[in-house]
Amino acid sequence: MTPTKVKIVEVGPRDGLQNEKEFVATETKIELVNRLSQAGLQNVESASFVSPKWVPQMADGAAVMAGIARRPGTIYSVLTPNMRGFEDALEAKADEVVIFGAASEAFSQKNINCSIAESIARFEPVAKAAKEAGVRLRGSISCSLGCPYQGEVPVASVVDVVERMKALGCDEIDIADTIGVGTAKRTREVLAAVSKVFPRERLSGHFHDTYGQAVANIYAALQEGIEIYHASVAGLGGCPYAKGATGNVATEDVVYLMNGLGIETGIDLDQLIEIGDFISRAIGKPSSSRAGRALLAKKRDGAAPCV
Ligand code: HMG
């Protein structure tokens, strides 16, 4: 069941940068997106059309989308919590819009200020409009493996939201471990359950690496036949509404894993580690990618890094 080829969705420009306190210049965001698409990322989550009061870092989404050099065949995705966001996304010529809900009531309230049921009602017109406009629609489900407020999240709650997002017509659905608490066993249980109600080839794993489990969880998800993974270059990010959550698994680490398994990604790892270095310098933080740091040290000094 293990796939021979996977799609990696780069979420660094959105999920990664949204959490940065210091405003990252629009030109830096544009260069990041451009370099990622040139390195072979087929799908780059590039911006959010959300309230700038809630997430100030994403306030320049329209300028980012207007400034990027679109690589033919690349899908540029944006987050759209409501019709206002969708209209902005359409104007910005996004290829894919992302509606984002949660499997936990408490997190839904904190993140998008409404209940799960209210969020689905809010997504309905967005989904309908996306279909009418011929824009791809993705649904993201936070707290699928645990919640910072509620703790354990029943598998049935995740399945329930997957079914609701399927009914909305989502082309792809993300099973997100917002706070990185998931283990390989839980990952398999949840993915096995949701695969029964939604085609597994259109499910994706979105794992934050807070507990250092993300690579193991991706390996577990591969055993469940999952073919789409989200990752953030240099392991950028966190979540503004999930205290203590760190970034997504680093794209460099995922590509290194896939290369080792002989699974095709279409991504140039050498270019990727340079991009990780570029964005880490731009935001003044060390890269969180273990593979990225090791490979960069080897490349620059011709030697393995000291431990
Ligand atoms: P609300 O306050 O309930 O909504 O927020 P509202 O309709 O009353 O609007 C409040 C203000 O926001 C108004 O402005 C609206 O015009 C404005 P005011 O009148 O006060 O000046 N507004 C907007 N502005 C720009 N674009 C829009 C928009 N909508 C309203 N689209 C709302 C509800 C959903 C808007 C708010 O809660 C919000 O923007 N939340 C964003 C949360 C967010 O972006 N979180 C991070 C992304 S999700 C994530 O990271 C998880 C994920 O990675 C998966 C995982 O790891 O779990 C995907």
Ligand code: MG
């Ligand atoms: Mg996330």
